[in-house]
Amino acid sequence: MERRADHRPEDRGPRMIPNVLAIAGSDPSGGAGIQADLKSIQACGGYGMAALTALTAQSTQGVSGVHVPPVGFLRQQLDALASDIRIDAVKIGMLPSSAVIDEVVSWIDALPAKPPIVLDPVMVASSGDRLIDPDAVIALERLIARADVVTPNLPELAALLGEPVASSWPFAREQAARLAQRHGVLVLAKGGHLPGQETPDALIGVDGAVAQFLGARISTTSTHGTGCSLSSALAAIYARHGDWAVAARLARTWLRGAIAAASELEVGAPGGHGPLHHAYALWAGQAFPGAGAELTTWWDDVEPIRSAIDDLWFVRQLADGTLAREDFDNYLAQDALYLHCYARALERAAELAPTEPEREFWASGAQACLESELALHEARVGAVVGADDEPEPSEETISYLSHLAASAGTGDYGILTAAILPCYWVYQDVGEKLARVNHPGHPYADWLTMYGSPEFAASTRQAIAWVQRAARTATNDQLGRMREAFEQSCRYELAFFAQRTAVAVA
Incomplete structure (x- = not known):
């Protein structure tokens, strides 16, 4: 054992x-x-x-x-x-x-x-x-x-077992499991020697994987002493x-x-x-590595919320193309209202940002909300935000926007960006999964293409990096408020996806 x-x-x-x-x-x-x-x-x-x-x-x-x-x-x-x-x-x-x-x-x-x-x-x-x-x-x-x-790295793992070097991640995990069982230890299997753009790692015990970690390969020759x-x-x-x-x-x-x-x-x-x-x-x-300040820990802790989003009627029907046009149009109408106010939150983040690159990032995000994303919404719904006949905001939309406004009102850059982040991260996560079922002729192909695009994934990674930097330099009090703002936004994302039209509810 x-x-x-x-x-x-x-x-x-x-x-x-x-x-x-x-x-x-x-x-x-x-x-x-x-x-x-x-x-x-x-x-x-x-x-x-x-x-x-x-x-x-x-x-x-x-x-x-x-x-x-x-x-x-x-x-x-x-x-x-x-x-x-x-x-x-x-x-x-x-x-x-x-x-x-x-x-x-x-x-x-x-x-x-x-x-x-x-x-x-x-x-x-x-x-x-x-x-x-x-x-x-x-x-x-x-x-x-x-x-x-x-x-061990993969060549070392193979040498310790007297086996060929693993050429696939499943085989590497099997080798790590055999070494763990042979000696009753934990083995940190490392996938850095595998081909491809992913570098998975896993902590393997005698009963199987204790934890697995995924990540894209970092393009560099600076690997001495890893x-x-x-x-x-x-x-x-x-x-x-x-x-x-x-x-x-x-x-x-x-x-x-x-x-x-x-x-x-x-x-x-x-x-x-x-x-x-x-x-x-x-x-x-930045502070020493600690679970409370690491966004990967935040993301893991909201896994039940993320799973609930994946299981929602809206997401499942959006994936297979059976979602009623009325439900999708209602969603887009509420999302258009949301994005208009969300852009103001991004602008406020740009004002509070401590560095020029961060200011430019959040400001460009605000501009993207007002241009490309809203243009797509308007083309689909046929309504312009601010027009006389625009829909009334739902309770879910009002609650989410009130949360963002309260986060902006703190005047704290870390708290505000933590509240903003789920609109990037959750959408990128959902969009990446939906992109796998997207195909020519899919009734919602344009929406799936936008949120499953490499460009949106890159923006999400940068947003995560900026919030991660803020978390690692935050005081304990700030860090706790940042994490609560992040988790609350994730809960609002779930409620936003789950809302139905008044006709559907009736």
């Missing part, structure tokens, strides 16, 4: 500032190994410590040499730390030989209480250079039995929160931000694998 948070003694609960020990090799270029571990631990809210297992001569271009100090000196480092400092979590990386692995196993077994352990079975660098000897691969079996989570950084972040965040699934999600989100921000750095010559920007969030004044 896999080990979970309750394997720790009572006094080893989650820590505000945990002490996290990294046991790994060095990287003088600073992108991987111990150097990346310490940066990652600090970026994720921990105090980093290090015990060196090997010295490497490497850069962004590759590894040119490895020196392994005597294993007795490694034990001296570990014993010195354990005798003086509380260790709240351990990340283990490069262990170049079976002798080094056996020494680490011996040290773990001698501890009076085992801390949570994340094992990154480093075998090959991003450049393709091998970092451990063949006997060490066999010895890793003994260490995996002491770990709580193992984070495995080191992710495993260190996982250890640090788990020590703060005490939940492996939460820690995996937050560590992955942080890592993707560090990869995306890597272009801000100027490290290494062309042709190599550049480092991540480990300090991107700290330099932007």
Whole structure:
């Protein structure tokens, strides 16, 4: 059976500032190994410590040499730390030989209480250079039995099982499950080596997937040290929160931000694998990764609302084309009223925005509401907002718009944009699903095309990014109000989709 948070003694609960020990090799270029571990631990809210297992001569271009100090000196480092400092979590990386692995196993077994352990079975660098000897691969079996989570990439996962490298995500998950069952551990399966534009990850236990994470591939050559950084972040965040699934999600989100921000750095010559920007969030004044500030957590928490929207009569009939024209026209008429006022909320967000790019984004969104989207509504319904014969707003429309007006009235940029966001995110989610059933001749093809378009998806991603930035810099009070504004808007989205015409209700 896999080990979970309750394997720790009572006094080893989650820590505000945990002490996290990294046991790994060095990287003088600073992108991987111990150097990346310490940066990652600090970026994720921990105090980093290090015990060196090997010295490497490497850069962004590759590894040119490895020196392994005597294993007795490694034990001296570990014993010195354990005798003086509380260790709240351990990340283990490069262990170049079976002798080094056996020494680490011996040290773990001698501890009076085992801390949570994340094992990154480093075998090959991003450049393709091998970092451990063949006997060490066999010895890793003994260490995996002491770990709580193992984070191999696909080639490492295959090597640990003695199987071919997975070429598909289902097979990768099957391999991770076999490794988890063999050793009674959690395995973080990573899909970064798979072809295609998606890079899924999953936390797999002996009973199957604990959590799965999806995301588009980030186009970059700055991948040096991704495995080191992710495993260190996982250890640090788990020590703060005490939940492996939460820690995996937050560590992955942080890592993707560090990869995306890597272009801000100027490290290494062309042709190599550049480092991540480990300090991107700290330099932007953002808080340490926490579930409350992560929009992926907000999105997961409103899953019942999203499922209810997917199951609505309106959405199902819209998908199969059986939706009555009267119902669709009523919906569009109310949506036109909504968008006219929603544009004012976007304009207010532009006024409150702290940066010029944010101001431009929200202002362009307001303009799009007043032009392209309303033009489509007017063409379909044949009514112009503001005309004498425009329909009366429904109770659902009035409630939603009152919520947006109240959010704008706070004068708080984060609260307002959190309230605005579901109109992007929920519509993009619904539109993406409806786009799969869209076809020439579908009675509502133009509407499905608009909300299922790549352009709207790109706008949604940018809106999420701006609100995410605001959440990570918010105070606890602001963050709570932002989240409530977001959830309330999601509830209003459900009510808005569910409304019927007065004739249909009667």
